[in-house]
Amino acid sequence: MTAKINIREIARRAGCSPSTVSRVLSNSSEKGSVKISAATCARIMAICAELDYTPSIHAARLFSRRSKVIGLLAAGGLQWDDENLARALSGTCSCLSEYGYRCLPLQYREDFIKNKEYLSIFRRCEVDALIIYGEIQDQDYLHELVEQKMPFVLLGNRINDYPAVTADQQSGMEKLVRHCLDCGADKLVYLDLCYGDSSEQRRNGFLNIAGKDAIVIPGGITVTAGYQAAAEAMKYFPDAIIAGNDALAVGVEKYLLEQNKIHVIPSELLLTGGDNIELSKYCTIPLSTFDQRSADCAKRAAEILVSHLEKQTPLHSEVLPVEVIFRRSSGKQ
Template structure:
């Protein structure tokens, strides 16, 4: 049996154990199943099932979630979905008040308990690495509206670029949604921009798409461009060339956020960790800047 269960599955009525709910934006991104495994592992040890609500599946229709609240199935919620956090917090207040904890993907809620990864430092590590390789002109690929954690990464990029004296006109922002297909399309735009030698993407899916797009355009990585992602998803080690990226302690994040929620449920004082550390994983997709 899976460690976590789909909240939309009516078969869940068979499980009488207390449960916690987790709201995620998607299960297609490999980050979230891995985080869910960490949550479920901690919850199971303490006698709770983990029920998953996939926000993408219901397209913003929260009636199903509200019905589950009304059944009193969940003792608490972990919110990991951007754009819907405020709606769900309001729904909790209107239906079945319960403890909740945010991960760093969720929108900001004043006074709410949040467990987060040190993404600002992670963004800085990316820039430090590339500047150390001699890169001076950059493309940053990300969507125009960033969730809490990705906004922290972006701040980390900009802070580090400023620290290294890289002027703003040496950095081009390339707008793209968080998909591999969008990364592939972004590559076609980047190759038309003069002077860029380093491409930073806000997550690994975008980076994998960029690699594919550059390959199809006959570009060599890292000879023509260095590409650095973020998340260290499983695929990052299987693309060619292997992707330089930032590793997040995703399982640890799952353990920590579950511990905090269960403490709130059981009326204990949560031990909220400081931001969880990240590390740069250097692989073959980054190299020294090509001389002009």
């Protein structure tokens, strides 16, 4: 009867302990106080190659207490069909695969936080670290992650001094507003987002250029919110509407289309958004916007975490520049 191929069988054939095999297979042979010789490593790897053996994730955890899995937690009520979140997931997965890690998508739910599941999956070695995407209102659990020494990086939003990778959204908004002023607009209205760092960055970018007394209207993050805010915005007879994101701007276009006023863009009314979602270049009048580079930010967050896990480098924050795209809604052809 053929022996079952597992770590114990590899150890028997190599003449060493199962923990030594686990060290080698988890790339831990050069770490810690117990060193493993190059000859032993080579012998173990040769036996694995001969037997076409690939360790299970559970076997890999045997010594290292590592799963080589990083969780991507979608916070702020976001669903996985959100375009920026989908880009972040894609960027995370593609980056982690290059380092031999996997990505575990996690949904921020009330029971997930209430039952402290975010700590349980770490203690069970199901994930080694977290990337947390989206706006966060309940910040207590971040403090618990720090206390439990669970590595994490915030993605897209900054909170206190926690490590975060973000895009310079304020700069992107400033460039769009300045462009509208350069095109002759002098009465600007801003459609605000909801809450959090991303919302604050964009609002500040608008006010920095348009002036602290410029008109700001509560909006939201959806097309419906933009549609509803457009009616209020038009009462001010603006010559530029600066929407906090592309979805709001699409809502403005929908409102103007139903009012048979879509023709005022861009000859009488300039319109800009933010995020560069796919729809922004295909809507009735293509939108000027900026790309917050969700995939690139996610890749960088993943790299920071992998480096921390593998080389013990300190977690830190980074800000990536945005790309501003001018299209017909602000006068560009």
